[in-house]
Amino acid sequence: MPDQRLWRKSSYSGVNENCVEVADLPGAAALRDSKHPDAAALAFPAAEWRSFLTGVDRDEFEG
Secondary structure, eight states: OOOOGGGGEESSOOSSSOEEEEEEEEEEEEEEEOOOOOOOEEEEEEEHHHHHHHHTTTTTOOO
């Protein structure tokens, strides 16, 4: 997983303590819960991550 210095709060996280942190990896993105930084992180290929962010921008995931 990425070095501790590479993690940043996602711009899509809210202003409360429920934050997702993101780290850019070569050809991928890793995500973790900021409240549990030592827990497992999820890694996604860059193309899948871009598709997800596009869906968020388009409100495709609204209930």
